[in-house]
Amino acid sequence: MKERILETLRDLRAYALDRGYEIVLDYHEEDSYLMRFANSAISLNTNEHLIRLEITAFAGRKRASYELITDLDKINEMKQGVDVAAEMVQHAQPLEYDPTIPAFAASFADESAYDEDLAQLANAEKLAYFNRAVEGLETDDLQLSGIFSSGETIAAQSNTRSEHTQFWRASDAQVNAVLAHATLKWEVIAEQSAQCKADLDPEPLRRDLAYLLERYQTETAQQIPLGRYDIVFGSSAIADMLNFMNWIGFSGGSMKRGFSMLAEDKVGKKVFSDKITLVDDPDQIATFPFKRDFTGIERKPFPLFERGIFKGFVWFQDDADEFGARPTGHTVMHKSLALHGGEVDVASLQALVGMPRQKDLLYIPFLHYMNIVNPSKGVITASSRFGALLLKKDGSLVVPYNVRLTQSLLDIFSDKVAWLSRQTVACNTSMSYGARNPTAIRVPKFMCVEGLEISHSNSSY
Amino acid sequence: MIEQLKQQIERIKAQGATYVDARWYPFEESNQLVMLNGNLKNASASRESGVGIRVLYQGAWGFSASSDLGDLGALFDKALDNARVAAERVTFPIRLAEKDAVQATFSSPCEVNPFEVPLADKVAFLKEMDDKLKQEGVFLRFSRLNFIRKQIVFVDSEGSEIEKLITEVFAGLEVDGKDAQGMTHERKFTLGQQGKPTRGWESIDRQLFAQNAERIVRELKEMLVADDCPKEDRSVILLPGIMFLQTHETIGHALELDRILGYELAFAGGSFVTLDDFGKLRYGSPKLTARANATVPNSPGSFGFDDDGIPAKDTVLIDKGVLVGAITGRQMVEEANARARKPIFDGSGGANRATSFYRVPIERMTNINIDPGTDGTLDDIVARTEKGIVLDGERSWSIGSNREQFHFATDIGWLVDEGKVTRVVKNATYKGDTLKFWNSLSAVGDESTWELKFVDNCGKGQPNQVMQLGHGVPVCRFDNVRIGE
Numbered sequence: 001m002k003e004r005i006l007e008t009l010r011d012l013r014a015y016a017l018d019r020g021y022e023i024v025l026d027y028h029e030e031d032s033y034l035m036r037f038a039n040s041a042i043s044l045n046t047n048e049h050l051i052r053l054e055i056t057a058f059a060g061r062k063r064a065s066y067e068l069i070t071d072l073d074k075i076n077e078m079k080q081g082v083d084v085a086a087e088m089v090q091h092a093q094p095l096e097y098d099p100t101i102p103a104f105a106a107s108f109a110d111e112s113a114y115d116e117d118l119a120q121l122a123n124a125e126k127l128a129y130f131n132r133a134v135e136g137l138e139t140d141d142l143q144l145s146g147i148f149s150s151g152e153t154i155a156a157q158s159n160t161r162s163e164h165t166q167f168w169r170a171s172d173a174q175v176n177a178v179l180a181h182a183t184l185k186w187e188v189i190a191e192q193s194a195q196c197k198a199d200l201d202p203e204p205l206r207r208d209l210a211y212l213l214e215r216y217q218t219e220t221a222q223q224i225p226l227g228r229y230d231i232v233f234g235s236s237a238i239a240d241m242l243n244f245m246n247w248i249g250f251s252g253g254s255m256k257r258g259f260s261m262l263a264e265d266k267v268g269k270k271v272f273s274d275k276i277t278l279v280d281d282p283d284q285i286a287t288f289p290f291k292r293d294f295t296g297i298e299r300k301p302f303p304l305f306e307r308g309i310f311k312g313f314v315w316f317q318d319d320a321d322e323f324g325a326r327p328t329g330h331t332v333m334h335k336s337l338a339l340h341g342g343e344v345d346v347a348s349l350q351a352l353v354g355m356p357r358q359k360d361l362l363y364i365p366f367l368h369y370m371n372i373v374n375p376s377k378g379v380i381t382a383s384s385r386f387g388a389l390l391l392k393k394d395g396s397l398v399v400p401y402n403v404r405l406t407q408s409l410l411d412i413f414s415d416k417v418a419w420l421s422r423q424t425v426a427c428n429t430s431m432s433y434g435a436r437n438p439t440a441i442r443v444p445k446f447m448c449v450e451g452l453e454i455s456h457s458n459s460s461y
Numbered sequence: 462m463i464e465q466l467k468q469q470i471e472r473i474k475a476q477g478a479t480y481v482d483a484r485w486y487p488f489e490e491s492n493q494l495v496m497l498n499g500n501l502k503n504a505s506a507s508r509e510s511g512v513g514i515r516v517l518y519q520g521a522w523g524f525s526a527s528s529d530l531g532d533l534g535a536l537f538d539k540a541l542d543n544a545r546v547a548a549e550r551v552t553f554p555i556r557l558a559e560k561d562a563v564q565a566t567f568s569s570p571c572e573v574n575p576f577e578v579p580l581a582d583k584v585a586f587l588k589e590m591d592d593k594l595k596q597e598g599v600f601l602r603f604s605r606l607n608f609i610r611k612q613i614v615f616v617d618s619e620g621s622e623i624e625k626l627i628t629e630v631f632a633g634l635e636v637d638g639k640d641a642q643g644m645t646h647e648r649k650f651t652l653g654q655q656g657k658p659t660r661g662w663e664s665i666d667r668q669l670f671a672q673n674a675e676r677i678v679r680e681l682k683e684m685l686v687a688d689d690c691p692k693e694d695r696s697v698i699l700l701p702g703i704m705f706l707q708t709h710e711t712i713g714h715a716l717e718l719d720r721i722l723g724y725e726l727a728f729a730g731g732s733f734v735t736l737d738d739f740g741k742l743r744y745g746s747p748k749l750t751a752r753a754n755a756t757v758p759n760s761p762g763s764f765g766f767d768d769d770g771i772p773a774k775d776t777v778l779i780d781k782g783v784l785v786g787a788i789t790g791r792q793m794v795e796e797a798n799a800r801a802r803k804p805i806f807d808g809s810g811g812a813n814r815a816t817s818f819y820r821v822p823i824e825r826m827t828n829i830n831i832d833p834g835t836d837g838t839l840d841d842i843v844a845r846t847e848k849g850i851v852l853d854g855e856r857s858w859s860i861g862s863n864r865e866q867f868h869f870a871t872d873i874g875w876l877v878d879e880g881k882v883t884r885v886v887k888n889a890t891y892k893g894d895t896l897k898f899w900n901s902l903s904a905v906g907d908e909s910t911w912e913l914k915f916v917d918n919c920g921k922g923q924p925n926q927v928m929q930l931g932h933g934v935p936v937c938r939f940d941n942v943r944i945g946e
């Protein structure tokens with residue numbers, strides 16, 4: 001398959017060169033499987049095999065692109081696509097800067113994050129996994145929702161500037177299992193990310209769900225008072241906040257366009273707690289990493305924050321071209337973010353609940369519908385969801401209705417960070433918009449932040 | 462091709478399927494252009510074609526799709542296989558509400574096919590707008606065009622055969638500026654229906670865009686020297702540029718029947734609405750009448766027939782404040798009626814749509830509209846407001862997982878004191894609990910305030926589907942709302 005893809009790209013390159021076109025080819029292929037559960041049934045079982053070819057044509061400072069969903073048998077259709085892009089670019093308007101056309105110094109192929117057993121997982125295996133994850137937990141009132149999304153993604157690139165090609169293939173699975181009360185409307189979740197089949201294990205999901213269910217079934221939910229709380233964020237919530245930071249934090253292009261909470265003069269300065277070390281680390285196999293970016297730059301671990309000190313912005317090639325910055329190997333479908341673990345041993349929710357505490361702790365595992373209220377200040381807003389708990393200092397436990405947090409990321413990751421768990425986990429952050437793009441962020445299982453304000457507290461679910 | 466699809470449908474039915482349909486897209490093309498600070502950042506086009514197959518077998522769905530039509534038999538078999546697996550875990554066997562078989566065609570109104578307009582003309586339009594936006598105080602200027610054209614052929618095992626040709630035009634302008642503290646603010650204009658009967662390239666009205674370019678630059682400049690929005694309780698007067706989003710998020714999504722029945726719990730969330738609420742729940746004040754109206758002429762939410770083959774309908778959702786309807790398709794109305802043990806819904810509301818051939822149809826908003834009211838013009842409403850704020854422009858939105866509460870940030874706010882607009886404020890936000898908020902609706906503007914807004918990016922479902930739809934809304938006032946938080 002790999003050879004056939006690269007051969008096709010070489011054919012298209014030759015076709016473009018014959019006609020004097022300057023092009024870049026981006027090939028994306030996915031084999032996607034999704035088993036979706038709702039109301040304790042399989043509500044959807046689907047698969048898609050799709051090949052997308054994006055052809056970007058250049059003519060001096062002009063640039064235009066054409067994308068088609070195609071098939072490897074349809075070489076003539078792809079060639080027509082090359083002609084369309086070449087025609088389009090004639091009518092584009094020149095950019096006010098020189099766009100870089102990549103030239104690869106050597107061919108590169110990376111299939112290290114590919115596991116055929118995961119990519120080809122059978123329907124029966126997925127169903128068996130789910131059945132085990134919720135075995136004995138479903139009732140007429142407690143119904144299962146969730147997804148088992150798995151598959152493989154191929155990304156390959158070629159261009160007319162060099163004869164070399166790049167090829168990347170990864171397998172991935174994203175699992176989440178939700179048990180929701182049909183009438184009381186509370187919900188609990190357990191999640192897993194997998195890069196290879198060996199990563200799949202329904203037991204931790206079952207354990208987490210069983211533990212939360214016991215709490216939720218014995219306690220009555222309460223509206224908690226507004227005010228400041230020491231909040232322990234779970235891995236999903238931490239990953240979600242880092243995802244937003246990826247957008248309004250350390251992106252050079254966002255910063256230049258006024259859409260960032262960090263300014264240029266913050267480089268080298270302490271902006272977060274010294275407990276915060278965040279790296280874009282392509283050695284983290286669980287993050288489906290790219291070892292080369294799409295312009296051919298080798299990707300090495302790139303420190304973003306080291307003990308709270310901001311190390312520098314990342315530059316996507318086009319932003320680097322526009323603003324005269326040096327590209328940093330970040331022209332990729334996704335980064336490989338890893339937030340380092342801390343000093344405190346808390347491997348599980350049970351361990352967190354069992355920890356001695358001097359103050360109440362609000363545990364928020366998941367932040368729903370996060371959005372940016374003010375990018376310049378880093379202010380985000382989101383609501384808690386899926387199994388929040390108020391751990392009282394006397395050792396007792398309250399189930400809270402959902403609450404809203406409207407806060408600056410600068411504040412959340414500031415010196416208010418009390419501790420991070422030593423244990424980390426790869427948290428799957430893949431979205432199912434558009435082309436398949438498996439993403440995960442490695443984060444501590446828990447992060448405790450002191451004195452964050454809860455601005456809205458629900459009186460029901 | 463249609464004959465081949467029909468033969469395959471018959472073949473799969475003969476293997477025990479109770480229902481089969483095929484959506485064949487001979488083509489779907491798109492063209493997106495973005496100019497940012499004079500640079501044509503994005504000049505892209507795409508084209509795809511393919512077919513999606515849905516099979517209902519022993520009460521469970523199976524779906525399969527491909528752009529490769531070379532082996533239709535294998536594609537139908539795969540959909541049937543997927544349904545067989547799903548049939549191993551069924552709690553409520555899927556049934557589809559009755560419908561009439563339809564042989565019909567639908568074309569969305571379009572005079573000039575935007576795909577036949579030379580790229581150079583589109584670029585020239587963006588350049589013209591960019592020049593108008595290029596003024597002192599404007600730090601970033603965006604001009605956008607987005608065109609979609611698709612042909613969809615629907616065939617099902619109940620004898621329906623429908624062909625649709627849909628053309629969509631979306632366009633907008635945005636300016637961003639920095640205040641004295643270096644904080645970014647934005648102001649936008651998005652093309653809506655503007656009372657036009659068609660929506661091809663002809664809807665790109667240069668004069669309309671030029672007027673709005675001038676307005677958003679002026680308003681941005683006012684904001685850059687304005688004070689922050691105060692943190693207090695006031696009446697909020699929502700202009701259509703934010704009212705559409707309020708309606709979208711806290712009426713539209715909350716009343717999708719699949720959400721109400723728990724089919725989106727793993728991701729998007731549920732709804733605070735229960736089946737018991739229909740016919741009783743006081744959703745809003747008596748001034749509120751909302752409907753899902755797919756029969757509005759010329760809107761992305763009007764598409765002739767949904768992907769179950771149901772003709773466009775005008776369904777009242779909230780009648781003078783009382784919840785009476787939902788956004789529905791064939792499957793969910795049957796399940797809802799069975800679960801409620803009474804006929805809440807009389808057949809499908811015709812709102813089941815898929816975003817592409819390779820996605821499965823789900824309940825989607827059509828045009829979720831609010832009827833105009835009797836409280837006069839915007840000026841009339843302002844004149845009768847003691848302490849309020851006029852808000853416009855969507856900047857950020859975040860809604861609770863059951864749509865029970867929300868937080869919105871807007872582009873701009875104008876404080877109103879004792880019936881008069883006093884001054885502009887920046888960083889305006891408001892938040893509330895959905896039912897309390899809609900029940901505080903105290904004024905609904907007349908026809909002069911009503912606008913039909915287009916939405917080209919509503920996301921829902923797993924795998925996610927981006928959908929186009931519309932919202933026709935008047936200016937509305939809500940009382941005792943917390944702002945500035």
Ligand SMILES: [Zn+2]
Nearest residue numbers: 709714919920
């Ligand atoms: Zn939406």
